[in-house]
Amino acid sequence: QELGFTMLDENEVGLRRVEATTLFYMPHCGRRLYSNVLRANWSPLLLAKAPIFGNSFSEYGLRLLDARSRGSCCVSRLASRD
Numbered sequence: 001q002e003l004g005f006t007m008l009d010e011n012e013v014g015l016r017r018v019e020a021t022t023l024f025y026m027p028h029c030g031r032r033l034y035s036n037v038l039r040a041n042w043s044p045l046l047l048a049k050a051p052i053f054g055n056s057f058s059e060y061g062l063r064l065l066d067a068r069s070r071g072s073c074c075v076s077r078l079a080s081r082d
Contacts, residue, residue: 015040018049026054 001007008016014036016022024037034054041050 017041018046021049021051024050024052024054026052029054 014033016037017040026033026037034052034057037050037052038047041047
């Protein structure tokens with residue numbers, strides 16, 4: 001708080017839609033949490049305001065088990081753009 005950051009009071013399971021630039025600090029989080037953050041902000045305008053400090057999306061893409069899951073996961077959609 002001394003640095004001007006705000007912590008959430010409740011667990012939103014990653015479904016926070018950003019209004020202003022919001023840093024998501026997410027090292028070692030599961031794929032579901034990344035997917036929720038991306039899904040809640042899935043537009044070029046909102047994604048530009050939602051930098052994520054965390055794991056490589058490409059690594060998550062490699063761990064997906066089947067093609068159906070791969071196509072429906074926001075994380076793998078971004079990983080495939082590398």
